[in-house]
Amino acid sequence: MxxxxxxxxxxxxxxxxxxxxxxxxxxxxxxxxxxxxxxxxxxxxxxxxxxxxxxxxxxxxxxxxxxxxxxxxxxxxxxxxSPVSRQELAELADLRIVLECHAIGLSFATGDLEWEGSIVAAHHRLAAVERRLLAGDIARTIDWVRCDWEFHRAIVAASKSTTLLQHLSSVFDRFLRYHMLAGSFRGNAVVDDHKLLFERALARDADGARQIITSHVRNGVEHILREPQFLSKP
Missing domain, CATH: 1.10.10.10 (Winged helix-like DNA-binding domain superfamily/Winged helix DNA-binding domain)
Known part of the structure; x- marks a missing residue:
């Protein structure tokens, strides 16, 4: 499957x-x-x-x-x-924002009660893993990778565009590679972003959700670029 x-x-x-x-x-x-x-x-x-x-x-x-x-x-x-670069990271960030924000508009317009339930469940799982990470359990990083995507995917799932979701998922993973190479969890800032995004999704506030996604991704880029291995990248 x-x-x-x-x-x-x-x-x-x-x-x-x-x-x-x-x-x-x-x-x-x-x-x-x-x-x-x-x-x-x-x-x-x-x-x-x-x-x-x-x-x-x-x-x-x-x-x-x-x-x-x-x-x-x-x-x-x-x-x-493939090597990594600051330029590719910036391009992936821009593309993720465009795709995810577009998918949010489509999904919020058509999502039903089942869609809302899937968001609640996905955020519950993600929040539980993030609490473990904040407590210092770095062994949960792989679980966080899975739950992070499940949450973002749940929010845009009602867009009903297979092609859009396939492209978004590929870009999401390529962007995630940079986070994994940076090797550090962004902490409470990420948790707060996810909580706000969860609230905006259930309120069908597409504009608010787009603003959160945009800042969420941009702040992620800044976090990655502060890591020593990326300071000298072109």
């Missing part, structure tokens, strides 16, 4: 998922979470052993990831994880 791509990490394998799809999800997760760092070479033989898949299937998967700009195909030199 294929859903919006974002939160590939969150999905549970089912009987319909092919080996290739499962490896695609795992490899993509490893890139987004920084397990495979930016600029690192993806050696096909080692990757074949790590992910238990044939070289030909692995090449196909890497080409799919290349289409998302998560992997660079270097011709005869093989593949490497």
């Amino acid at each position: 294929r859903e919006e791509r974002s939160g590939e990490f969150e999905r549970v394998n089912d009987l319909s998922e092919s080996v290739s799809d499962a490896v695609f999800r795992r490899l993509r997760q490893d890139i987004i979470l920084g397990t495979l760092p930016p600029g690192s070479k993806i050696k096909l033989e080692k990757a074949r052993e790590r992910y238990s898949i044939s070289i030909s299937s692995l090449r196909e998967i890497l080409c799919r990831l290349s289409a998302e700009n998560l992997v660079l195909a270097e011709g005869q030199r093989g593949f490497e994880v």
Whole structure:
């Protein structure tokens, strides 16, 4: 079963998922979470052993990831994880704001009681994980990654645009990669943003929600760029 791509990490394998799809999800997760760092070479033989898949299937998967700009195909030199840059981060932030704000308008106009219930449930799960993170339980970071997307996705789910949600989910994950590389949770500021966004969603206040998303993303960029590894990036 294929859903919006974002939160590939969150999905549970089912009987319909092919080996290739499962490896695609795992490899993509490893890139987004920084397990495979930016600029690192993806050696096909080692990757074949790590992910238990044939070289030909692995090449196909890497080409799919290349289409998302998560992997660079270097011709005869093989593949490497895409590097990061301040410019790409800014572009991803702008694109996420445009897509998410548009999806909010569509979703708020058509959302029903079931949609509201899904937002309440998603925020409840997210808030519980954020409380653990604020208490210093950094082992919950992966849970936060999953719950953060589930919450944002729930808010825009009633937009009923598969294409829009697919593009948003891809951009969301690519933006998330920068947060994971920065390696620190933004703390109470993020929690407060999510609470306000939750309230605006239930009030169907699209303009208010758009303002929160815009500041939420912009503040995230500023937080990332304060980390030492990004200070010298072009």
